[in-house]
Amino acid sequence: MMAQTNWAVEVGGSLLDPENLPYYDPMVLMIQAGDEVTWTNVSGSHNVFGALSEFPENPEGFMSNSSTQSGNWVYSHTFNIPGVYNYHCTGSFQGQFHSTTQHGTITVLDANSIEENSPWGELTLYPVPATTVVNLAMESPERLRLELFAPDGRLVNNTTINTTSTIALDLGNEAPGLYLLRLVDDQGRMVTRTFVKN
Numbered sequence: 704m705m706a707q708t709n710w711a712v713e714v715g716g717s718l719l720d721p722e723n724l725p726y727y728d729p730m731v732l733m734i735q736a737g738d739e740v741t742w743t744n745v746s747g748s749h750n751v752f753g754a755l756s757e758f759p760e761n762p763e764g765f766m767s768n769s770s771t772q773s774g775n776w777v778y779s780h781t782f783n784i785p786g787v788y789n790y791h792c793t794g795s796f797q798g799q800f801h802s803t804t805q806h807g808t809i810t811v812l813d814a815n816s817i818e819e820n821s822p823w824g825e826l827t828l829y830p831v832p833a834t835t836v837v838n839l840a841m842e843s844p845e846r847l848r849l850e851l852f853a854p855d856g857r858l859v860n861n862t863t864i865n866t867t868s869t870i871a872l873d874l875g876n877e878a879p880g881l882y883l884l885r886l887v888d889d890q891g892r893m894v895t896r897t898f899v900k901n
Contacts (some may be wrong), residue, residue, distance in 0.1 A: 708738045708881075709779075710854075715746040716805065718796040725749060725792055725805035731856025733881055734782060734811045735897075740809060748773040749801065751780075754791030762786035762811075769793070771801075785813040808856070811832040811882070812897055821886075821894045823847070825895040828884065832899040839884070840868075848887045854880030874900050 710732055716725040725747060732740065742751050748771040761787070767778035767859040771794040772858035782788065788809040791802035830838070841848075844865070851860035851872060859877060864870060874882075879900050887893045 707735060710734055710738060710740045710880075712730070712740060712742045712807070714742050714744040714749050714751070714792075714805075716749075716825055717747045718799050718801065725794065725801040727792075727805055727807045729855035730807045731809075733812065733852065733856060733883055734855055736783055736785050736811050736813050737781065737880060738811070739779055742767065744762070744772070744774065744776045745827060747794075749792045749794055749805065751778055751790055752793045753788055757791075758789045761788045761790075765790070775835045782809065782900045785811045787811075810856075812883075822892050823886075823888070823894075824844040826886075826894065828896055828898050832880075832901045833874055834901055836871050836873060837882075837884075837898060837900070838868045845888050850885040850887070852885070854860060854882065 712732070713728040714819065716723045718725060727742070734740070750771045751767040752766070752769070753765045755761060765780045767776070768843055771792065788811065789806070791806040794801040821841070823841060823845060825841065827840040829838050829840070846863060846865045849860065849862045849864050850858060853859045860872060877900060882898055882900055884896045885893060
């Protein structure tokens with residue numbers, strides 16, 4: 704079965720270079736179940752280590768190699784089980800471990816899950832997929848906190864809203880990918896929706 708989307712992660716850096724410490728770029732991804740992640744090593748000696756022996760909370764284990772490798776290697780893994788996956792590089796130099804700067808998290812969302820019901824009435828996002836703007840249409844007299852997370856996990860919008868009309872969220876400067884919109888009220892009730900930006 705072919706992956707739905709392939710996400711690229713660059714691997715590189717060195718503990719010998721304080722200006723270019725070991726890294727994964729991006730460090731945080733949010734993807735759909737069935738998507739593939741491909742790590743490409745561009746410099747240094749590294750690996751991708753998400754084995755259950757080190758990360759027992761991962762839904763499943765994955766790793767490029769148990770030890771670090773130099774050269775231009777590529778490793779891909781398809782994530783079919785929803786959940787949160789942590790991983791790091793096992794490399795070290797003179798007692799310092801790469802994992803202090805070179806670690807990552809992948810959140811795998813279930814594309815087939817049933818959407819949460821909104822406690823504030825009907826909630827609609829359009830157009831989906833979005834391009835430069837996504838509209839949130841809802842009817843809620845309550846004050847809500849709106850949080851919008853980019854594909855790399857960055858919080859790109861954190862606003863308090865109190866509306867019974869449509870809100871336009873500007874995506875013009877944001878990268879394509881899978882976004883997560885979260886709404887939270889003063890009582891802690893929460894609803895999340897995902898959408899894709901082309």
